């Protein structure tokens with residue numbers, strides 16, 4: 001199949017491009033390279049373009065004529081979204097509207113969409129199922145919840161089907177160490193902790209120790225990026241086989257606190273590092289853990305890397321490879 005992948009030069013998108021390429025699909029990656037990298041696109045053609053550029057987007061759709069779209073392009077940081085809400089509504093909500101408009105006008109009817117656990121806000125029940133109410137507590141989550149609503153309305157109005165996958169906390173790197181997170185500044189917990197262990201940062205801050213959790217720090221469901229990539233391939237197969245529109249959670253179903261992650265990073269790297277306890281980060285819910293039984297039963301998703309130490313080890317090996325790459329380039 002011909003698949004157009006927005007944001008395919010980014011962290012998660014590049015792992016999905018790898019998985020789709022291995023399946024033999026023909027790929028076109030549409031990415032503005034704001035946080036993504038040309039070297040991360042292992043398969044297909046890269047077109048540098050922005051979701052805002054509707055004319056270019058439409059030209060690319062008319063020339064490539066995709067059978068389906070996978071949509072990763074977005075702004076992704078919870079804390080930044082609290083400071084810069086318009087950036088998030090613009091890039092994530094309005095940007096997706098542009099994409100959907102072009103899809104409808106060029107007759108492309110299948111979409112796999114990156115949604116997020118942040119749409120739940122502070123769920124009453126954890127692990128949280130897809131049926132839980134949407135009550136985002138930060139603009140990032142709201143920008144994605146709005147897209148879900150737009151998708152539902154569009155699927156009613158048009159011959160259009162989608163799978164929205166609500167990812168929990170994506171972590172780790174390609175097991176063959178060719179891909180991984182590569183941002184100028186790390187904000188995600190595991191990457192930030194690894195870079196601190198490596199000496200890039202003086203200390204790791206724990207954002208909040210007074211949450212209603214067993215050790216007072218936030219709990220998240222950390223899922224290996226290649227397991228998430230596999231879920232995308234399954235979602236595409238599901239749509240291709242005529243499956244109806246669906247929303248599915250993707251996580252392992254158990255969480256780790258910030259303190260537990262820090263301990264695991266120190267253990268895997270063999271390098272204890274300075275930690276500072278500080279105040280809460282705006283927009284953070286106390287605990288997010290997935291009930292992914294729907295993804296497992298409907299799409300036969302069977303994760304392979306449900307092991308925090310393994311996830312951290314792949315990210316650590318990638319971090320060391322990235323440092324070697326940077327020092328060769330310097």
Ligand SMILES: NC(=O)c1ccc[n+]([C@@H]2O[C@H](COP(=O)([O-])OP(=O)(O)OC[C@H]3O[C@@H](n4cnc5c(N)ncnc54)[C@H](O)[C@@H]3O)[C@@H](O)[C@H]2O)c1
Pocket residue numbers: 006007008009010011012013030031032033034035036037049050051052071072073074075076091095114115116117166167168169170171
């Ligand atoms: N990382 C996580 O833990 C996580 C969790 C839940 C959901 N998600 C979602 O997964 C998707 C991918 O996230 P990621 O972690 O790979 O982030 P990322 O920043 O690595 O990837 C985003 C990619 O989109 C591109 N991009 C951004 N805005 C664009 C625009 N306007 N036009 C064209 N390209 C644009 C960037 O250059 C980048 O390559 C996002 O939609 C994000 O909301 C991520």
Ligand SMILES: O=c1ccn([C@@H]2O[C@H](COP(=O)(O)OP(=O)(O)O[C@H]3O[C@H](CO)[C@H](O)[C@H](O)[C@H]3O)[C@@H](O)[C@H]2O)c(=O)[nH]1
Pocket residue numbers: 076077078115116117118167168169170187188189190192204205206207208218219220258281284288
């Ligand atoms: O230096 C740090 C970084 C993070 N944290 C804490 O670690 C936890 C995880 O934070 P991340 O920044 O790694 O991830 P988030 O949970 O904020 O968000 C991630 O997962 C969400 C879904 O759960 C979203 O989709 C989002 O895109 C993605 O970045 C949070 O409690 C955060 O406060 C720290 O204590 N110190």
